[in-house]
Amino acid sequence: MSEKASSSENIVSQKYDRCLADLLVKAGVGFSVGVVASVIVFRRRTWPIALSTGFGIGAAYADCDRSFNPARISGTRIISQTDESK
Numbered sequence: 001m002s003e004k005a006s007s008s009e010n011i012v013s014q015k016y017d018r019c020l021a022d023l024l025v026k027a028g029v030g031f032s033v034g035v036v037a038s039v040i041v042f043r044r045r046t047w048p049i050a051l052s053t054g055f056g057i058g059a060a061y062a063d064c065d066r067s068f069n070p071a072r073i074s075g076t077r078i079i080s081q082t083d084e085s086k
Helices: 008-040 047-068
Strands: none
Touching: 008 047
């Protein structure tokens, strides 16, 4: 009953879990940097918090997009099986 080979559902769920964890980490780091910048530099304004949290979420989204669709990585070329045999 226990297989060593990963099924496609397991691969997708592992990617999704990594994306969710990456989102939480990067959004948390962005939020923290925004709070520090807001307190120290911008006299307790709220826009640095929102901006840096948005940057963190955007970076996590870009990484997740690359994880699910590797063809979007610039500079890469997908070679089909028929091209390799020539």
